[in-house]
Amino acid sequence: MRKTTFLGVVPLLAPVQLLLLVVVILPSIYVVWLSFHVSSFGQAPEFTGWSNYLRVLSDPAFRGAMWNTVVIVVVAVHLEMLMALGMALLFNSGIPFRRILLVAVLAPYAVSEVVAVAMWRFLFDLDIGPITLLMQGLGLPVLEWSYDPVDATVMIVLLTIWMHLPFTFVILYAARLAMPSDLYEAARIDGATRLQCFWRVTLPLMGPAILVALLFRYIFAFRMFSEVWLLTGGGPARSTEVVAVYLYQEAFSYNAFGTASATALLMVAASLVLASGYIWLLRRQVKNAR
Amino acid sequence: MRAETVLIRLGKAVAVVAILFWSLFPIVFIVSSSLKPGQDIFAVPPQWTFQPTTQHYVTLWTQWGVFFQGLANSAIVTVGATLLAVIASTCAGYVFSRHAARWLELSIVGLIAVRLIPPIVVTLPLFPIVNRLGLADTHLVLIILYATFFVSLGTVLMRTFIDQIPRDLDEAAAIDGASRLTILRRVIVPLAAPGILAVAVFVVVFAWNEFLFAFIFTGTNAKTAPLVISEMIGSIDGVDWGVLFAASTVQLAPVLIFVILMNRYLVAGLTAGATKG
Numbered sequence: 001m002r003k004t005t006f007l008g009v010v011p012l013l014a015p016v017q018l019l020l021l022v023v024v025i026l027p028s029i030y031v032v033w034l035s036f037h038v039s040s041f042g043q044a045p046e047f048t049g050w051s052n053y054l055r056v057l058s059d060p061a062f063r064g065a066m067w068n069t070v071v072i073v074v075v076a077v078h079l080e081m082l083m084a085l086g087m088a089l090l091f092n093s094g095i096p097f098r099r100i101l102l103v104a105v106l107a108p109y110a111v112s113e114v115v116a117v118a119m120w121r122f123l124f125d126l127d128i129g130p131i132t133l134l135m136q137g138l139g140l141p142v143l144e145w146s147y148d149p150v151d152a153t154v155m156i157v158l159l160t161i162w163m164h165l166p167f168t169f170v171i172l173y174a175a176r177l178a179m180p181s182d183l184y185e186a187a188r189i190d191g192a193t194r195l196q197c198f199w200r201v202t203l204p205l206m207g208p209a210i211l212v213a214l215l216f217r218y219i220f221a222f223r224m225f226s227e228v229w230l231l232t233g234g235g236p237a238r239s240t241e242v243v244a245v246y247l248y249q250e251a252f253s254y255n256a257f258g259t260a261s262a263t264a265l266l267m268v269a270a271s272l273v274l275a276s277g278y279i280w281l282l283r284r285q286v287k288n289a290r
Numbered sequence: 291m292r293a294e295t296v297l298i299r300l301g302k303a304v305a306v307v308a309i310l311f312w313s314l315f316p317i318v319f320i321v322s323s324s325l326k327p328g329q330d331i332f333a334v335p336p337q338w339t340f341q342p343t344t345q346h347y348v349t350l351w352t353q354w355g356v357f358f359q360g361l362a363n364s365a366i367v368t369v370g371a372t373l374l375a376v377i378a379s380t381c382a383g384y385v386f387s388r389h390a391a392r393w394l395e396l397s398i399v400g401l402i403a404v405r406l407i408p409p410i411v412v413t414l415p416l417f418p419i420v421n422r423l424g425l426a427d428t429h430l431v432l433i434i435l436y437a438t439f440f441v442s443l444g445t446v447l448m449r450t451f452i453d454q455i456p457r458d459l460d461e462a463a464a465i466d467g468a469s470r471l472t473i474l475r476r477v478i479v480p481l482a483a484p485g486i487l488a489v490a491v492f493v494v495v496f497a498w499n500e501f502l503f504a505f506i507f508t509g510t511n512a513k514t515a516p517l518v519i520s521e522m523i524g525s526i527d528g529v530d531w532g533v534l535f536a537a538s539t540v541q542l543a544p545v546l547i548f549v550i551l552m553n554r555y556l557v558a559g560l561t562a563g564a565t566k567g
Binding site for chain 1: 310313316319320397404408498502542545
């Protein structure tokens with residue numbers, strides 16, 4: 001083995017480190033600095049302590065956006081997890097054409113947010129949307145998403161689940177495939193029912209994969225921007241705004257980079273707190289179940 | 291017992307059909323609607339038999355030249371970002387796989403931590419800087435941004451894949467006098483091809499479809515296809531659904547075919563990325 005010398009390996013590491021330093025790390029540090037200053041274009045920044053944070057936290061629009069984000073993340077991520085878990089178990093239970101079905105389930109991964117929004121806007125269009133018409137035909141309530149905030153939120157949840165189900169499914173399915181089958185034989189011999197097998201064998205063993213998938217989805221769903229921006233624009237009357245949309249508005253519509261930076265840091269903090277707290281709870285439960 | 295198995299089979303069949311419907315219906319619907327004559331798009335109930343027409347594609351071609359320019363921009367940016375991300379990640383992944391040192395461990399923890407920072411956060415400071423450097427509305431800025439947001443995952447993935455290549459191979463090459471770069475090119479890259487493809491799938495799909503960065507950093511010259519489609523959705527004088535569907539189909543088709551062909555590498559990448567990174 002060649003000796004690890006700093007000069008020997010640095011040239012190979014440099015491209016990755018340079019990109020991250022210039023595009024992510026230095027700008028992030030600058031965001032922290034900005035969040036403690038008041039600045040807009042053509043004006044010298046001025047130190048203001050915590051006032052940007054206080055202003056953001058006391059802004060009803062921010063609170064609304066944070067609430068919407070948490071609701072969308074919690075509802076969408078868990079529904080998605082249940083669907084993915086069900087599908088992973090179904091796939092594993094022996095169904096024909098598994099490879100082709102797998103590819104079909106992956107298909108939404110290739111669809112851009114923009115195209116997905118175009119699909120959703122048409123399928124649920126209030127005058128001509130096929131799904132709206134179908135619901136009307138069946139006498140079911142339609143999603144009045146262009147003016148009802150709750151219905152709009154339902155649309156966003158559906159859309160985000162549709163787009164990210166392939167990811168969650170693949171993680172869980174791979175975890176299920178990796179489980180040794182002799183465990184089930186042992187459980188059967190001991191007289192365990194199907195349900196007992198699920199609660200005592202499947203779920204605890206898939207626990208780590210479920211935690212990882214949840215963590216990823218929590219963190220990524222918290223950043224949601226394009227789906228909401230393109231579907232509702234945050235409207236009607238800012239009622240469906242999520243944190244990333246609020247941040248965008250602050251920075252690029254109102255030129256308030258100080259409060260936008262404070263929003264950015266609050267967003268990162270909130271997603272970490274939500275994810276880690278939740279994962280911590282789950283992990284304890286998984287341990288207790290064993 | 292027999293009745294129960296029949297019931298279970300039936301239940302599974304229903305579930306499979308529901309999954310297929312959920313995953314494919316929106317896609318099939320948009321593609322088939324792009325081929326429907328104008329009035330049939332809005333037919334109630336939706337028409338499944340119709341005389342296919344290319345009229346929307348003709349309109350797209352004659353009136354939306356900007357869309358095809360957008361596709362060209364998307365292609366340039368996607369190829370550029372993929373090459374940059376793959377080369378950078380392979381080099382770094384090789385070092386992390388073959389060398390161990392305290393500062394290297396710290397640096398890989400840093401790599402993973404960087405992924406916690408949302409892309410929209412860095413747009414705030416980068417926006418004025420990119421403008422001042424005259425990089426706004428160029429392909430280069432998107433190439434750098436797209437590649438950067440995947441080099442972290444890419445490096446971790448490449449390390450995982452390169453770990454599976456026996457070290458004896460590069461040691462043998464080293465004894466023969468090969469330099470580190472030669473080993474990387476001649477020994478590692480050919481054997482790590484599945485990993486390289488897995489990283490490439492991620493970057494291609496992301497760069498081809500990305501909206502936020504393109505929305506903030508490009509205007510006319512480097513405007514990508516998703517941005518043009520978003521303008522079609524938001525056009526004030528009513529949406530021309532037929533043309534929108536045609537554009538969506540054209541934007542979607544290449545990346546969908548790519549994902550279908552590369553599904554093995556996508557699955558390998560997703561699983562390795564989630565468990566190791």
